[in-house]
Amino acid sequence: MGDDGSAGHAGPSAPQRDLPPTPRGVRTRAALVAAARVVFERDGYLDTRLADITGQAHCATGTFYTYFANKEEVFAAILDEAKQDMLHPGVGRVADSDDPYDVLEASNRAYLTAYRRNAKLMGLMEQVAHIDPEFRRFRTERAETFIARNARGIADLQKRGIVDPDVDPMTASRALSGMVSRLAYAVFVSGEVDGDGREYDLDELVFTVTRLWANALRFPDRG
């Protein structure tokens, strides 16, 4: 569940081939990646056969190998395509205000929105991370980047005397970042519902998550 994170360089050790030189090649490769995403999201990583992907992409089995060496490699390509969108949420980036609470809320909203938009892929990512060590590392690195960034934010607020100085920033960040990504997974991937059996509302999620996070660090009351 949840990746806790952002940051983004290349995909997992995929040799990252050059794009095919001809327009036809570009088209075919794109068709394969798109098809793979459809099939992966529909059948899950394990139950996806390469033949299903080429079938969905309307091309021959062999064509797959013109562009990818195996299942992992297409998956990495999908991740690569989605990276821009998935990594978008940056703490405070979107906030208009300088108020720490507003910054936090904006950050959480951005994160949850992006998560919801890519929910199927995030679920897939989670699944794959539990299957392929390559992607586990990939996921962990991204999560750690995010955690570290939030830890720096917390330490900064501590230094400024704004929040609880008694918690270890790194541990707190790990716990709270995890809380958010975990919740996102539960709500958007597992489809868990609230106490009354209703689907979660995004605003509600953002509010609760931000409130808990702020409380946990003892943000001062506003106003």
Place this chain on the structure above:
Amino acid sequence: MGDDGSAGHAGPSAPQRDLPPTPRGVRTRAALVAAARVVFERDGYLDTRLADITGQAHCATGTFYTYFANKEEVFAAILDEAKQDMLHPGVGRVADSDDPYDVLEASNRAYLTAYRRNAKLMGLMEQVAHIDPEFRRFRTERAETFIARNARGIADLQKRGIVDPDVDPMTASRALSGMVSRLAYAVFVSGEVDGDGREYDLDELVFTVTRLWANALRFPDRG
């Protein structure tokens, strides 16, 4: 990661066969379950072949089918064996005091201790939940039970005017319970370390987690 929970009845749809009648049968079955746990924890669920299990149990391939129908079923048996230990942590059970903070801390300590003790199995559980829908359901149910219980506790504290009345108890419980299980997974299964590269200390974890949880709900300052 993390299961968010406790509770525990039977295993996933395993037909829950009667124990074998003869003592030899009992022995063989036990050997298979023990062997399966060893192999699963060593090789992971997917990479485990039934032949590896029978090999480790020093019995013939065919013997496996005398006791189990397939891999899922042995895995369910393992879970069944471990249930007692894994589900042990009950909120407040260990607490001597009635102070909500003490109860919370005792509960968290119990949970984290049990998690650490069964770390490999919890990691396995997590992996399997991402592979087999049967176990996903199993895990979800247990987590939801725990979340619901904690939600009731939160609602109760709200009613008594002790904690923040503004958060939805169910959402808060989901978030905070998830925070703890998530952290447990990161630390005990993934082996993540703190900001200084040191392994996490159990007391430190209990302290931080409890403090964040209490803060999040705005537990009153003590004495």
Place this chain on the structure above:
Amino acid sequence: MGDDGSAGHAGPSAPQRDLPPTPRGVRTRAALVAAARVVFERDGYLDTRLADITGQAHCATGTFYTYFANKEEVFAAILDEAKQDMLHPGVGRVADSDDPYDVLEASNRAYLTAYRRNAKLMGLMEQVAHIDPEFRRFRTERAETFIARNARGIADLQKRGIVDPDVDPMTASRALSGMVSRLAYAVFVSGEVDGDGREYDLDELVFTVTRLWANALRFPDRG
């Protein structure tokens, strides 16, 4: 072609599995080896599909893998079975007389007889040696053993003043041993015929080969 040699330990690096414990297993394995020999000799090494072998052995594809890891391994098993017969010819072993010429002739006769008896297999061996380095090494080692042995024989005769002291024993042995194996290959495998289009007669071959060899080393005239 020809292998120039004898000597014999295990087969090429084949892990040399234990024989299957049950009689049924023994039977099946033997059937596979026999089938493999038939198919290899009929279709050649490269054109043999594992399915052809299991087909000929009347068993399922999977059964093959109970006993062998791949084509090389069955081939090694075939070689192993034939080794006793193929390595039989030992210099002087069969000779009644101590006369060097008689010893030489007996040795050549033994070699050529064994070669003819296993002609198809020798052809196969030759083919495989040109394809698989593993078997190339195997063949080379056997040949070198034979060459070295003959070189010692030549050196001995030189010391005793019986044969031409001017040739290097090792080089001469390599040349003459090769001459015999090469001829055996041409006649028994390639099916080359004599000047009048007639198949070679064994006695004729033995005579010529022995005579050339003896002359080449300047064996003394008899009587």
Place this chain on the structure above:
Amino acid sequence: MGDDGSAGHAGPSAPQRDLPPTPRGVRTRAALVAAARVVFERDGYLDTRLADITGQAHCATGTFYTYFANKEEVFAAILDEAKQDMLHPGVGRVADSDDPYDVLEASNRAYLTAYRRNAKLMGLMEQVAHIDPEFRRFRTERAETFIARNARGIADLQKRGIVDPDVDPMTASRALSGMVSRLAYAVFVSGEVDGDGREYDLDELVFTVTRLWANALRFPDRG
């Protein structure tokens, strides 16, 4: 192995296409043949992919088929190119003297020199002959031509009362010609070494081979 021979007309059944009309075509074809030789000699016939050849020739896969129908055909082209050099050694051509021993020695020297010069290709030829019947025939024909020529030489010497009249000229030629080609293969392709672990010296080889051959036929002592 060795080919026992010389002689040389066309290549194996290659339809022997006309040379390409345009200069660009000539260049491309030549590049392909050169590339093929490099790759074949490096990777062996079987492990060479047509893509490797076109890659080495810096041209597209499809281009290959403008000039050749398949792997065999390029290989035939390579052979064709090398023929001049490989078939060069003619009995007595280089000899100044009319003495049979000198003629023989000159012939052997020429043969071994040419063999050494084309060692890699000869090894390749040997390999291919064991794989493709087409080339097996090609090789055999060349060898037989050489053997027949030498047989005529032997018969002539017999008629002139110079050498042993008791051996069949054809069989003796087959044996002795094979001896030389076999030795050439062992030394120049397999890289076998002499008794002291030293590489063979060409003069030494020529001397031994000639001496054995002469002795085998009972050439008269000189002087």
Place this chain on the structure above:
DNA sequence: GATGAATGAGGATTCATTCAT
């Protein structure tokens, strides 16, 4: 002529499951 993407038949291999002994 050259290009290189697309094709798809073909073969090796795995492993859960069965069943005769």
Place this chain on the structure above:
DNA sequence: CATGAATGAATCCTCATTCAT
């Protein structure tokens, strides 16, 4: 009950060859 050999469906992957551009 235990045994372990036999089964064969299911997939992955290779690469010679074609052909539209």
